[in-house]
Amino acid sequence: MQFTGRKRRLIGNPKTELYGHCLQFYGQPPLENISLTEFETFAVDRLKLLKTVENLGVSQVKGSELYKNKLDKEFSNLHFPYKAEVKEEDKVGPNEYEKRRKDHISHFILRLAYCQTEDLRRWFIQQEVDLFRYRFNYLTQAQKSSFLQHNNLHYETVGLEEKMALSDKLISSSYAVSGCKVENQDYYKVPFQDALDLVRNRKVYLKAGYVYIPHQDIVITVLNDFRTQLSKALALTARSLPTVLSDERLQPLLSHLSHAYVGQDYSIQKNMGKISLEQIDPLSGKSFPLCMRGLHQALRENHHLRHGGRMQYGLFLKGIGLTLEQALQFWRSEFTKSKVDTDKFDKQYAYSIRHNYGKEGKRTDYTPYSCMKVILSNAPSQGDHHGCPFRHSDAELLKQKLQSYKVSPSGIAQILDLVKGMHYQLACQKYFELTHNIEDSGFSLNHPNQYFLESQRVLGGGGKEAKAEPPQRAPDVAAKPPLDPPALAEMTEDLDAYFQDG
Amino acid sequence: MTRTSHLKMTSADYEPATLPDLLPLYYRRLFPFSQYYRWLNYGGVQKNYFQHREFSFTLKDDIYVRYQSFNTQNELEKEMQKMNPYKIDIGAVYSHRPNQHNTVKSGTFQALEKELVFDIDMTDYDDVRSCCSAADICPKCWTLMTIAIRILDRALREDFGFRHLLWVYSGRRGVHCWVCDEAARKLSVAARSAVAEYLSLVKGGDETVRKVVLSDPIHPSIRDALKVVEHYFPQYALQDQAVLGLKESVDKVLALVPEDVKKDLHTYFESEKNPEKRWGRLRAYAKTKQATVKKGQHFEKEIMLQYCYPRLDVNVSKGVNHLLKSPFSVHPKTGRISVPIDLKQLDKFDPFDVPTISLICAELDRPRVGEEEEQVDSKEKDSDIDAAERRRIRDYKRTSLAKYVKILDQFLDGVAQSNKGELLKKSDLQKDF
Numbered sequence: 040m041q042f043t044g045r046k047r048r049l050i051g052n053p054k055t056e057l058y059g060h061c062l063q064f065y066g067q068p069p070l071e072n073i074s075l076t077e078f079e080t081f082a083v084d085r086l087k088l089l090k091t092v093e094n095l096g097v098s099q100v101k102g103s104e105l106y107k108n109k110l111d112k113e114f115s116n117l118h119f120p121y122k123a124e125v126k127e128e129d130k131v132g133p134n135e136y137e138k139r140r141k142d143h144i145s146h147f148i149l150r151l152a153y154c155q156t157e158d159l160r161r162w163f164i165q166q167e168v169d170l171f172r173y174r175f176n177y178l179t180q181a182q183k184s185s186f187l188q189h190n191n192l193h194y195e196t197v198g199l200e201e202k203m204a205l206s207d208k209l210i211s212s213s214y215a216v217s218g219c220k221v222e223n224q225d226y227y228k229v230p231f232q233d234a235l236d237l238v239r240n241r242k243v244y245l246k247a248g249y250v251y252i253p254h255q256d257i258v259i260t261v262l263n264d265f266r267t268q269l270s271k272a273l274a275l276t277a278r279s280l281p282t283v284l285s286d287e288r289l290q291p292l293l294s295h296l297s298h299a300y301v302g303q304d305y306s307i308q309k310n311m312g313k314i315s316l317e318q319i320d321p322l323s324g325k326s327f328p329l330c331m332r333g334l335h336q337a338l339r340e341n342h343h344l345r346h347g348g349r350m351q352y353g354l355f356l357k358g359i360g361l362t363l364e365q366a367l368q369f370w371r372s373e374f375t376k377s378k379v380d381t382d383k384f385d386k387q388y389a390y391s392i393r394h395n396y397g398k399e400g401k402r403t404d405y406t407p408y409s410c411m412k413v414i415l416s417n418a419p420s421q422g423d424h425h426g427c428p429f430r431h432s433d434a435e436l437l438k439q440k441l442q443s444y445k446v447s448p449s450g451i452a453q454i455l456d457l458v459k460g461m462h463y464q465l466a467c468q469k470y471f472e473l474t475h476n477i478e479d480s481g482f483s484l485n486h487p488n489q490y491f492l493e494s495q496r497v498l499g500g501g502g503k504e505a506k507a508e509p510p511q512r513a514p515d516v517a518a519k520p521p522l523d524p525p526a527l528a529e530m531t532e533d534l535d536a537y538f539q540d541g
Numbered sequence: 542m543t544r545t546s547h548l549k550m551t552s553a554d555y556e557p558a559t560l561p562d563l564l565p566l567y568y569r570r571l572f573p574f575s576q577y578y579r580w581l582n583y584g585g586v587q588k589n590y591f592q593h594r595e596f597s598f599t600l601k602d603d604i605y606v607r608y609q610s611f612n613t614q615n616e617l618e619k620e621m622q623k624m625n626p627y628k629i630d631i632g633a634v635y636s637h638r639p640n641q642h643n644t645v646k647s648g649t650f651q652a653l654e655k656e657l658v659f660d661i662d663m664t665d666y667d668d669v670r671s672c673c674s675a676a677d678i679c680p681k682c683w684t685l686m687t688i689a690i691r692i693l694d695r696a697l698r699e700d701f702g703f704r705h706l707l708w709v710y711s712g713r714r715g716v717h718c719w720v721c722d723e724a725a726r727k728l729s730v731a732a733r734s735a736v737a738e739y740l741s742l743v744k745g746g747d748e749t750v751r752k753v754v755l756s757d758p759i760h761p762s763i764r765d766a767l768k769v770v771e772h773y774f775p776q777y778a779l780q781d782q783a784v785l786g787l788k789e790s791v792d793k794v795l796a797l798v799p800e801d802v803k804k805d806l807h808t809y810f811e812s813e814k815n816p817e818k819r820w821g822r823l824r825a826y827a828k829t830k831q832a833t834v835k836k837g838q839h840f841e842k843e844i845m846l847q848y849c850y851p852r853l854d855v856n857v858s859k860g861v862n863h864l865l866k867s868p869f870s871v872h873p874k875t876g877r878i879s880v881p882i883d884l885k886q887l888d889k890f891d892p893f894d895v896p897t898i899s900l901i902c903a904e905l906d907r908p909r910v911g912e913e914e915e916q917v918d919s920k921e922k923d924s925d926i927d928a929a930e931r932r933r934i935r936d937y938k939r940t941s942l943a944k945y946v947k948i949l950d951q952f953l954d955g956v957a958q959s960n961k962g963e964l965l966k967k968s969d970l971q972k973d974f
Binding site: 211212213231236238239240241244246247248 | 699700701702703724728729731732734735736738739758759760761762763764
């Protein structure tokens with residue numbers, strides 16, 4: 040046996056040494072060769088995992104039972120490691136080593152895909168941090184200490200004697216730590232240079248240059264470390280990216296991966312022509328989100344909508360499958376019921392409808408507005424009916440509207456609560472759940488057309504494939520160029536099938 | 542006239558106009574170069590540490606020169622004796638010799654290390670002292686510096702584990718602290734700013750009335766600070782500053798008290814004029830409030846802290862490359878030497894007793910009192926000191942500067958001990974296989 044200064048597991052299977060823990064900081068990139076298939080599969084699986092992390096992060100309370108169950112299932116399905124102890128009997132499919140290897144490699148592949156822009160980096164770091172937190176909290180106290188040691192993080196646990204001696208100091212330095220907690224929970228001694236945020240805000244006991252962090256707070260420090268490291272690593276990765284992208288086998292996959300993040304924009308209308316005009320009225324009550332239902336109602340009542348409303352509703356209708364001819368017929372029939380005659384309609388309004396379908400002007404096929412866009416841009420003023428009712432209507436009016444749509448009083452209360460907390464999309468999701476009579480919508484709402492598709496699915500209207508993949512919180516998706524050239528199709532067929540509705 | 546008052550009169554006779562005549566004398570015969578070099582060389586443990594240190598000089602007519610650096614103690618001496626700077630600042634240890642920074646490829650010349658420093662300036666307390674304002678100080682408000690030193694010294698030592706702190710009188714209206722531990726010198730900007738924030742409690746400018754806000758739980762370091770403040774508060778605040786005396790001052794205090802208590806106190810103050818009794822009543826109200834209200838109300842503590850807790854300039858402490866006035870530099874306006882403060886005698890420190898350059902130069906001309914034995918300190922090896930240096934050593938010892946150089950010596954002894962410990966540890970480790 041050798042005496043070295045480093046803490047390493049000596050003389051073991053090199054395999055176990057490399058992946059000695061189910062969790063890692065991803066400090067070292069993988070050095071082996073892998074096949075293109077593995078490259079692609081690993082990357083896609085991890086992306087699915089991260090998207091689940093994101094969705095659950097938005098719709099559930101992190102760490103709640105429901106959150107845990109869902110995420111655990113995803114881990115199992117995708118063969119990623121999360122539990123530290125592995126029962127050998129449980130070995131169906133890849134073993135623990137293979138899972139950890141996949142975890143390691145997939146992380147580094149996604150770094151390549153997500154290092155390119157600030158937005159991508161931010162998203163990636165956020166999900167990886169949440170993922171790390173989740174897995175870190177799964178470890179036992181002993182495993183946590185071992186993990187920290189293994190990664191050369193000088194987090195020494197404070198001995199019981201010292202803890203008790205410092206007991207009242209420890210209590211009076213951290214919020215929400217009581218006497219019994221001091222005894223029962225672990226405290227870690229960290230050099231103050233490694234816990235600057237806690238020092239700066241005087242949130243922790245400091246003695247002789249060491250910060251005494253209660254266990255509940257150690258995660259914060261570890262996560263900060265992780266986040267900082269990852270952020271730096273991504274910046275470095277971005278610099279070496281041109282070299283990587285010059286490999287033609289990788290370039291298409293990597294750019295498709297990051298494009299997939301930006302998500303579905305509903306410009307591919309697989310349902311084109313499947314909706315008839317007569318269906319719109321009943322559909323508006325059943326499957327339209329509140330904003331579109333309101334717009335439809337206003338159109339029917341006033342036989343008119345202003346520009347903002349025409350854009351928002353018109354593009355939505357295109358998204359659910361209305362053809363250009365149908366759209367022209369639809370709008371003309373309504374508008375001519377008011378003071379607009381057919382000639383005036385053809386002159387003033389038809390042009391812009393055709394424009395929306397990419398048949399005029401620069402021929403951009405406009406995409407329907409996402410929730411983000413509806414909520415954040417172009418707020419409605421007097422006489423407008425567009426926007427997001429959860430965001431733009433005042434509470435009283437919203438309540439009345441929901442009452443008129445026969446939403447239960449308790450449901451209305453829940454919705455109003457979410458609105459107060461500024462969770463507009465969650466409020467709409469709640470509206471979905473209440474109007475469809477289901478407990479859990481099963482998706483994370485980001486787009487009015489997504490609402491429609493999900494509603495149709497629940498009501499048995501179509502969709503035979505895997506569940507529709509919700510697009511992520513993407514920035515403005517209007518005027519997106521059409522998807523990739525045919526060269527990609529072969530390699531990325533699987534991705535497409537996953538990410539789009541059947 | 543007694544000898545001391547005569548001397549006091551002499552120091553009060555400092556005239557800025559005489560500075561050009563006194564400086565050459567000071568730098569030739571009094572400035573403690575060997576201690577200075579011993580300090581900044583830090584035992585020679587790190588190569589080129591002294592050579593890469595930046596100094597800046599303010600010369601006559603406000604000419605300011607930066608990026609001065611020197612290869613040896615001798616070079617430093619020669620240059621200072623040639624330039625006779627009015628002010629000397631010490632900067633960081635850089636990646637290259639500062640005086641060659643223009644020859645270095647842009648971007649590679651960087652400040653690497655520097656002592657962690659703090660600057661406490663009396664003007665930052667103008668809103669809470671009634672005796673003086675701006676650049677003036679007096680024995681009544683000097684207590685603020687005493688309190689600041691006690692609180693910060695404890696926190697830096699006990700909370701942060703620093704051991705080598707040099708406290709220096711700035712020469713006019715404040716004090717500086719140089720934290721010289723190796724760990725301190727290597728701190729990043731973020732770390733320095735975190736330390737400074739940890740030590741800051743008084744926040745807000747002219748528009749902020751309530752500058753200290755305490756919430757439960759009260760951090761141990763704040764409790765420790767309160768102990769110090771409470772010790773000095775009766776004499777300093779209630780007596781010397783009379784914060785509960787004149788109506789104007791009373792109003793300022795009451796502005797920091799909750800509405801309902803304010804009314805009661807107003808009434809009480811109509812009949813009770815004794816400041817101790819007034820303060821006693823205020824504290825009593827605070828205690829009652831704390832017992833009854835769910836969220837602790839600590840207004841009496843907040844008042845004490847607002848009036849007494851150290852106010853430091855975070856920007857001075859943050860920057861690795863920040864230049865700070867050097868110990869043993871002269872203050873051109875007051876003539877006083879920036880001398881180290883002996884913390885063992887802190888309560889006796891009197892800024893008005895600090896020697897001025899005119900005083901110590903005058904003392905040089907004094908006839909010797911008896912034959913002085915040439916005591917060779919154990920630190921000085923004869924072979925390393927030339928005659929001029931020996932003479933200089935004898936010279937400052939004849940002046941009031943002597944005791945302050947001794948403080949620096951003792952400080953440096955402490956640093957050397959630590960270094961020795963470190964070197965031993967290092968060599969022990971190397972012997973291991």
